Amino acid sequence: xxxxxxxxxxxxxxxxxxxxxxxxxxxxxxxxxxxxxxxxxxxxxxxxxxxxxxxxxxxxxxxxxxxxxxxxxxxxxxxxxxxxxxxxxxxxxxxxxxxxxxxxxxxxxxxxxxxxxxxxxxxxxxxxxxxxxxxxxxxxxxxxxxxxxxxxxxxxxxxxxxxxxxxxxxxxxxxxxxxxxxxxxxxxxxxxxxxxxxxxxxxxxxxxxxxxxxxxxxxxxxxxxx
Numbered sequence: 001x002x003x004x005x006x007x008x009x010x011x012x013x014x015x016x017x018x019x020x021x022x023x024x025x026x027x028x029x030x031x032x033x034x035x036x037x038x039x040x041x042x043x044x045x046x047x048x049x050x051x052x053x054x055x056x057x058x059x060x061x062x063x064x065x066x067x068x069x070x071x072x073x074x075x076x077x078x079x080x081x082x083x084x085x086x087x088x089x090x091x092x093x094x095x096x097x098x099x100x101x102x103x104x105x106x107x108x109x110x111x112x113x114x115x116x117x118x119x120x121x122x123x124x125x126x127x128x129x130x131x132x133x134x135x136x137x138x139x140x141x142x143x144x145x146x147x148x149x150x151x152x153x154x155x156x157x158x159x160x161x162x163x164x165x166x167x168x169x170x171x172x173x174x175x176x177x178x179x180x181x182x183x184x185x186x187x188x189x190x191x192x193x194x195x196x197x198x199x200x201x202x203x204x205x206x207x208x209x210x211x212x213x214x215x216x217x218x219x220x221x222x223x224x225x226x
Contacts, residue, residue: 081093107138110138111137114137114143128154134146135150
């Protein structure tokens with residue numbers, strides 16, 4: 001129901017008679033006296049707003065009633081089941097109910113703890129935290145197993161993309177590494193000022209100044225050779 005109050009409203013409908021100086025016959029400055037509200041400017045009368053609110057209240061009330069009916073029916077079924085049991089059966093049934101509730105509560109606690117731990121682990125592994133929703137939190141072993149599978153699948157998918165990018169970079173390097181620079185000199189793959197064999201700070205500074213993009217490519221090439 002909170003969203004209802006985001007609807008545009010014409011406050012003039014809530015004004016007392018005589019308040020405001022708006023003229024209902026005014027053309028609002030439009031030529032020919034024609035004025036049509038766009039869908040975003042849809043104005044609601046008090047009656048329309050009351051109808052919308054009433055519909056939402058009815059929907060919420062029906063949901064509450066349905067849930068309550070389900071709880072009553074469940075309690076009735078439990079009572080009928082207990083009525084057909086002798087004392088020993090009742091005691092065993094109630095003991096089993098308590099054990100089931102305890103197991104469920106412990107499972108919920110375990111799941112919350114594992115989820116918190118995995119969220120931290122995803123961050124440390126530079127993986128999207130949204131992957132947490134794909135994991136199995138029934139127990140630690142299942143969680144670890146599902147984490148590794150999701151991690152491997154994600155690495156495989158992103159790795160394929162990164163390999164494609166790296167291939168494109170290498171191709172660009174191969175095409176441009178012997179291209180003359182501004183002064184007519186060239187820098188071959190064996191004369192890369194960022195490489196270990198040809199390290200040269202002066203040449204690095206010159207290339208960074210004259211051709212920053214080429215400098216990036218050469219730095220990437222030197223990095224790949226390490």
